[in-house]
Amino acid sequence: MKADIDNFLNYLVVEKGFSGNTREAYHNDLSQLADFAEKCLSNRNAQHLWDNFNRQDMLSYLLDLKERKYAVTTVVRKLAAAKSFFSFQVDENKVRQNPTENIESPKVGKPLPGAISVSQVKLLLEQPTKTSAPEAKRDRAMLELLYASGMRVSELINLDIEDLDCNEAQVRCFGKGRKERIVPIYPQAARAAGEYINEIRHRLLRDESEKALFLNRRGERLTRQGLWQILKEYARQAGLSDMVTPHTLRHSFATHMLNGGADLRSVQELLGHANISTTQIYTHLTSEHIRKAYDSAHPRAKSNPR
Structure with a gap:
């Protein structure tokens, strides 16, 4: 069973261009499914477990997830992984039928991304400046770049030194499917990154x-988990522990850009969204800004008629 999963994961990376993070997520979900399948089929003496894992077994697995209080979004993700895996198994002639066929995903209400205010962002970005520890300049550069560019956390940690141009104030990053984009950054972020490179990075470097x-x-590439721990500590210091997640600065970037007058297409390009419908979710967060703009601009809204 493990070999089948590994073969599928290699296909995702090599053929479909999936990222390492996505591969790891699929690996975790399918390994959990494999554990359930082995228990479920242990008394059937099946030579090939996947081929004997039927639709009823799949429904039992989903019920098990529900009884164990998994969030609906997590169940949807695990079912999607199973659907992709079994579709691949059918294509490879490893199984005769797809046990996930005609099983609908639970309905999920799309949550609005969490953004913090401009003043709260400022407070968060100020935290690394309050310590003299060498890593603080690295941390300030990371936080400034996240807010300046709207990059995903995974995109930030995968940056190589050659991807950042402090003189031109821009960064090259690779999004989902290794799609490249060039994103401008504001001067303060470029300066913070330059200070880190010139003063700190060589002190952390172990291998040229x-x-x-x-x-x-x-001296190794910072991990996603490492960055998250750093961000959590600064959020705690800023009194924002309950409001900050790894993607908070990305969501705040998008919301503040739209509030500042940026058009939706430009924000789509900056975020690296393939479809503008993904970007449009941020328009729901700008209603207050739109209301103020309407009230200040429309001739019949400027004053209350008597």
Whole structure:
């Protein structure tokens, strides 16, 4: 069973261009499914478990997830992984029928992305300046870049030093499917990144061949989990612990850009969204800005008629 999963995961990376993070998520979900299948089919003496895993078994698995209080969004993701996996197994002639066929995903209300205010962003970005620790300049550069560019956390940690041009104030990043985009950054972010590169990065570096822009104390590329721990600590110091997630600065970037008058297409390009419908969710967060603009601009809204 593990070999079948590994074969499928290799297909996702090589043929479909999926990222390492997506591969890991699929691996975790399918490994959990495999564990359930082995218990479910242990008394059937089946030579090929996947081919004997039927629709009823799949429904039992989903019921098990529900009884274990998994969030609906998590169940939807795990079902999607199973659907992709079994579709691949059918194409490869490893199974005769797809046990997920005609099983509908639970309906999920699309949550609005969490954004914080401009003043709260300012407060968060100020936290690294309050310490003299060498890593603080690295941390300030990371936070400034996240807010300046709207990059995903995974895009930031995958940056190589050659991807950042402080003189031109722009960064090259690779989004989903390794799609490249060039994003401008504001001067303060470029300066913070330049200070980190010139003053701190070489002190963290252990191997001259390391290309990663952001390094941990071992001189290795900073991980997503490492960045999240750093961000959580600064959020705690700023009194924003309950409001900040790894993507908060990305969501805040999009919301503040739209509030500042940026058009939707430009924000779509900056965020690296393939479809503008993904970007449109941020328009729901700008209603207050639109209301103020309407009240200040429309001739019949400027004053209350008597």
